[in-house]
Amino acid sequence: MMKDKLLVCDLDGTLLDANGAIDEVSLEKIKQFCEDGGHFVVCTGRMDTDIRYIEDKLGFKSEYRISQNGAVIYDKSEQLYYETIPQKYIATLNRIIFGVGLRTEVSNVTNRLFPSPRDPKDIAEFVDSSIIIENLENFVLEQEKNPTIYLTFGEKQQFQEIREKVEEELGEDAVNIVMTSPNSLEIFSKKVSKGQAVERIIQQLQLERENVYTAGDAESDVSMFHVTPNSYAVQQAEAAIREQADFYAENVGVIIDEMYKGR
Incomplete structure (x- = not known):
């Protein structure tokens, strides 16, 4: 049911709250989404080591890991891509x-x-x-x-x-x-953004854009909003960020509910 859908989430302020915690309801919905064949990806400004730490803590693994705001992309086992400053x-x-x-x-x-x-x-x-x-x-x-x-x-x-x-x-x-x-x-290569990293994942998975969902709360997430008609500002995102997203959701669990409803 979900095998053709991709959900890309920022970490801080999106998947995690201000205390570094994810609500249990959202966590269970993410796990169910993955069990149903959905593609789940974490996309953050943090280092890859922090993504892996969170995955271990929460008990699930994302299909790809986008770190350093898109400069580095890994799948579950090997590095796929990195872009340095010229x-x-x-x-x-x-x-x-x-x-x-x-x-x-x-x-x-x-x-x-x-x-x-x-x-x-x-x-x-x-x-x-x-x-x-x-x-x-x-x-x-x-x-x-x-x-x-x-x-x-x-x-x-x-x-x-x-x-x-x-x-x-x-x-x-x-x-x-x-x-x-x-x-x-932060200053980094012009070839790097979260949006460009998501584009690479879409190409890897050969998905249609209408089946791609992105979630974030900050300026660095806005580039992800532009690659899909299903972008969500979440949690405490400021008004300027919400205005650039297609929708607002209280948390990631709400977005997954929308995906199952067919939005």
């Missing part, structure tokens, strides 16, 4: 981003590279994949071959200054620049 942009990005003096971390395919340990109260990862690099700016410039994301912590006005400098020097179409929370900015 090396020709690294020197300029390093100078601009590290030059503002804000805490900046850089990810590669498997790890987060930290300039120093995080304050324990600021640790959001479920699984610590971090490596401390004392001179991170030089390491990224001279040694790191596969940088996927710059993650900078600060405030909106500071992020706007970074955006303006990057676009002035590299152009508006060089890289993606996204506020992933009120206090975090």
Whole structure:
């Protein structure tokens, strides 16, 4: 019944609530959906290690795992795809981003590279994949071959200054620049977005778009909304995000109910 349907869910604020928990009703509906042949995919800005942690904790596995906002895609056993920031942009990005003096971390395919340990109260990862690099700016410039994301912590006005400098020097179409929370900015390849990752999964599974459902709550999820007529803003999504989705649902379980009803 569900073998031709795909559900793609963001993690924080969508599949999980603010406390990192999923309601039991939604969890059981996800499991039933998968048992009925449905395709279920987690798509998040987190590292792949965090997706696997949540899968183990909840007792189910998604058919594909999209991590780092679409930069890395795995199936249940092997890596399928990853996209790094073009090396020709690294020197300029390093100078601009590290030059503002804000805490900046850089990810590669498997790890987060930290300039120093995080304050324990600021640790959001479920699984610590971090490596401390004392001179991170030089390491990224001279040694790191596969940088996927710059993650900078600060405030909106500071992020706007970074955006303006990057676009002035590299152009508006060089890289993606996204506020992933009120206090975090991510910069990654222009070839990367959650939406583009979902497109790849649709092609892999050879599904029709009207049978694809996406759910999210933040700016980084909006690109997923545009690949299907069945996009949902969920939980505490702000009005600006809800306006860009086709529908609103309180939680993922409600979306699955709609899928079974044939919406």
